[in-house]
Amino acid sequence: MYGLIGRMRAIPGQRAALASILLEGTAAMPGCLTYVIAEDPADEDALWVTEVWDSAASHQGSLALPAVKDAIARGRPLIAGFDSRTETRPLGGHGLATA
Amino acid sequence: MYGLIGRMRAIPGQRAALASILLEGTAAMPGCLTYVIAEDPADEDALWVTEVWDSAASHQGSLALPAVKDAIARGRPLIAGFDSRTETRPLGGHGLATA
Numbered sequence: 001m002y003g004l005i006g007r008m009r010a011i012p013g014q015r016a017a018l019a020s021i022l023l024e025g026t027a028a029m030p031g032c033l034t035y036v037i038a039e040d041p042a043d044e045d046a047l048w049v050t051e052v053w054d055s056a057a058s059h060q061g062s063l064a065l066p067a068v069k070d071a072i073a074r075g076r077p078l079i080a081g082f083d084s085r086t087e088t089r090p091l092g093g094h095g096l097a098t099a
Numbered sequence: 100m101y102g103l104i105g106r107m108r109a110i111p112g113q114r115a116a117l118a119s120i121l122l123e124g125t126a127a128m129p130g131c132l133t134y135v136i137a138e139d140p141a142d143e144d145a146l147w148v149t150e151v152w153d154s155a156a157s158h159q160g161s162l163a164l165p166a167v168k169d170a171i172a173r174g175r176p177l178i179a180g181f182d183s184r185t186e187t188r189p190l191g192g193h194g195l196a197t198a
Contacts, residue, residue, distance in 0.1 A: 003137045005104060005147060023191050034133050034194030036151055038102045038187035048104060048187050050149040052135055052194070088137035088147050092122050095133030095151070095194060 001033065001096075002056040003088035009045045014078040019047055021078070025071025031058025033096040045080065052090045100132065101155040102187035108144045113177040118146055120177070124170025130157025132195040144179065151189045 010018040019037050026035050033052040040046035053059040062068050090096075109117040118136050125134050132151040139145035152158040161167050189195075 001137075003135070003147075005149065019190050026193060029193070032193055034135065034192070036102070036133065036149075036189050036192035036195065038100075038151075038189040041186060041188050048102070048185070050104065050135075052137075086147070087140060089140050090135050090137040091118050093133065093135035094125060094128070094131055096135065 001090040007083040100189040106182040
């Protein structure tokens with residue numbers, strides 16, 4: 001499996017709009033086992049995105065999906081920056097949807 | 100919802116043993132929507148744990164579960180340290196098991 005943990009900052013006042021764009025665009029992505037968007041309670045502009053995919057290739061392939069491309073295009077103007085991006089190697093756990 | 104993103108380091112050579120303890124003890128926890136244990140490919144001793152709960156109370160309650168208490172007791176000697184622990188406020192996403 002392939003995982004990502006990332007923290008991004010929205011332009012002030014745009015976190016909710018950015019989050020809803022991300023939530024809309026990422027509903028049905030082949031190979032995606034979990035994709036969670038969360039607010040950082042300690043920073044009103046920050047969002048955390050944690051992802052698990054059945055493979056890195058599935059993640060890469062998702063970037064070509066129309067809904068994802070649309071979400072990226074609509075979301076990018078609302079993003080002020082990316083604070084961290086960590087690749088992980090998920091071993092297992094609970095709540096991993098079947099691919 | 101209540102989320103946690105944490106990075107811990109195992110005692111050198113004990114990451115696999117620690118991960119399997121965590122995976123065993125966290126299989127059935129009321130209110131847990133997702134709980135993923137992942138290796139950090141860039142650090143052979145580091146594990147990432149990403150969690151989403153239906154509430155902070157459910158997370159707190161899980162710490163009293165026999166299986167979790169047992170996992171903590173067996174895992175603690177294999178833990179060298181905790182690098183980061185971030186509380187989040189999950190908004191939604193894919194692969195969140197129903198509580």
